[in-house]
Amino acid sequence: MADEFIKGFAILTGGMLGWMVIAGWYNTPSFTEAQLSVPVEQELQMLDQLALTFKTGFLWFAILGALTFWVLIPAGRELRSAWAAR
Template sequence: MADEFIKGFTILTTSMLGWMVIAGWYNTPGFEEAQLSAAAPENLQMLDQFALTFKSGLLWFALLGTLTFWVFIPAGRELRKAMATE
């Protein structure tokens, strides 16, 4: 169980770190203004649009990866144990 926990925690921390870095670049208009939650700038170039798409992908990877290792894999193992004892 500790192995699944650390894998999920690693996915969560590294993905959210990447998400925060990209959000800091593109979604923070100024130091005194909204942090990480402002609207994305308009008239973006192709690489900027790719970065914002990658930011969304990192968020979903963090959520689904963490759920996979913390919920789905342990639940599957418990289900397999319960089915084997019957």
């Protein structure tokens, strides 16, 4: 169980770190006005749009990866052991 917890925690921290770095680059208007919820500029180049796509991907990777290792895998093991004991 500790192995699944640390894998989920590593995915969560890694994914949120990636999300926070990209959000800091594209959603922070200036150095003194640090907030990660400002709307993004409309005129972006292709690599900027790709980075914003990665930002969304990092967020979903963090959420779904942590839920997989913290909920789905332990629930699957419990179901498998209950099925074997039946």
